[in-house]
Amino acid sequence: MTAKIFRNSMAVGISVFLLSVALFMGVLYQYFGGQLTDELENEAWLVARGVELQGMEYLEGLNSSSRITWVDRDGTVLYDNMADPSTMENHSDRAEIQDAMRGSQGTSVRDSSTLAEKTFYVARRLEDGTVIRLASAQYTIVVLLLSMIQPLMIILVAALILAAVLAHRLSKGIIRPILDLDLEHPEDCDTYDELAPLLTRIRRQNDTIRRQMDLLRQRQQEFAALTENMSEGFVLLDQKGHILSHNSGALRLLGTIAPAEEANVLTLDRSDAFRRVVEQALAGNRNQGRLERGGRCIQVMADPVSHDGQVVGAVLVLVDVTEREQGEQMRREFTANVSHELKTPLTAISGMAEIIKNGMVEPEDITGFAGDIYKESQRLIALVEDIIHLSRLDEGAPNLQREDVDLMALAKSAEQRLEPLAKKAGVTIMVAGAPFTVHGVRAVLDEMIYNLCDNAVKYNRPGGTVAVSVSPAPGGKGGEVTVSDTGIGIPAQDQERVFERFYRVDKSHSKEIGGTGLGLSIVKHGAALHDAQVELTSTLGQGTSVKLIFSR
């Protein structure tokens, strides 16, 4: 901008300068030329008069800056104040002299041989016919220009500087309003009218950009909200393994802090398993792996992202599979336990039946064997029943009918059913308290209370007591059922585990006592089904108390 303005103003300056120089020189040159001729004519007249009066003497006494030549009638030079007349050639052929001879005066202008000078001649005829000629040289216009070159150059340089300063200030002045434009709010700008269309355009584009930015931000926020709120970890990589995007779930699962922008994925986790999964994904193979982080088991699933058949990145999804692993582990154990528990009585039954079949048993012993077989098959039936109960509870018992159940009545019925067993063990069962009802599944609630009482009798000592207390909550909603015994108790380290399936505190004697090892597990699941809490307090050797708290 400045350069352009500078160039333009320089061009204007220089052309004006050249034009005026040319004009002035032309006009002045003409003027001075005329002046010189006039002066020469006056001087010639004066000299002519002088020579007419005094002759040669006048000429010799004259002191003039002009060249004065006195030419005789035949053209011979009689006198010259700047040269020896005898060496000068005949002047009769000179135009001004011929003119003067014919008339009274003649003038002529001749360029000198070098072009540097121009000579003005004025000749005047005296009365005696001779001619006085005055000559004065004037520099030609070229020489004049050359002689003036120094001041001209100074003026030119001054013009350059002036032009530069002016151009600078001018361009600054022009540019300022443009620079001061508030492009964010172009409609508020008070500037050149010529810029109005541009500003309108900018305003419109600003609007478009703002709208699109808003849209993008919204999308981004939606995406972030989506990924932030998922419990799974999520990492997006480019084809070189730089992290493009990640959520806090990924950081939490990997137990690391936020990586730097565009950092390599290995900064998240550098374990061999993780690296292999990422490398495979970036090579275009979807695959997965397992990591152990802080006691949690994390599954990493990696999918390559392809575009036009080329892998351009990968998506990693991290899932905490600890619970699933544990669940699987439990199921595996359960299956193993079930098969074992089922097989034990079956083996006994099969063994005894085989002995009888082979006729190796005395007829009088057969009753005994049959009793054993009966006992074992009863055990088997109880076990299968418990397993069916449990699996029904596992499914959340969707088909079970719910009704209002009086827990006091259930406790009493359990007491009745256990009476023979209790008598055999020398244990007294006492049911006390006030009745209350729970909206639930009768069969399950019955099973729960029966199992608790059954355990209390089984793990009691002769002469012990089982106290069942049923007490409604003061508020009228729900209540508690406590079954306490004076039995052998449960060691502290086993108290957590007795609710697990097939868990037995005393594994070696479990067979004598009977039971399937599933009773408390059924209690736990039944309680969960009824939103009830189970509290177990036990002191080894003094007894156990299990409290069921129904909250509704």
Next chain:
Amino acid sequence: MRNTFQEQLEQLNVELIRMGALCEEAISDATKAYLEGDRELGRQACRLEQEIDNKERDIESQCMKLLLRQQPVARDLRAVSAAMRMISDMERIGDQALDIAEIARDMAPNRLGSRTPMEEMAREAIGMVTDSVDSFVRGDLNLAHGVIARDDKVDRLFLQVREELTSLIAAGEDGSVCLDMLMVAKYFERIGDHACNIAQWVEYALTGQYEED
């Protein structure tokens, strides 16, 4: 030109992280092999040591190439020179892991370990290596300082182990077993020192200051 340089620097970083990961794995394998008498893990540690050696050569030539061809200055130069120093420390850690694994191989399981804070020492040493690599990965100066500070603890533990082993020998326990244990303790202590060195190089790469200890 600068772009390829940046890429090469990043590649170097990634390789360093991998080497760090290898070291962590080697030392934790060797430690498990020693503490739990797992032969398979011991062999694994030997393999890892080989891999670490190869990695060191790779990274070294990568560094030389970077230095010669790109002639980095200032921060980049520090990063490359710190990398060259770090890999030699990492390589030493790999060697110590191998040494521990070798002792574990030749050693019958014994009950003396439970009477010395060997496990704690192992945990500290592994933690220091992990933290030093982490401080490099994240460019975390505080973590690096933490590692440097932790070195004292490992040194103290070594002295404790030594004292307890002396008293065990005085009490008539098998001397050669005790000496082996002392060696292992010393290796852990050395691993701690190397982790500390790595942390110092991280500090140097980040700030340009190297603190001699």
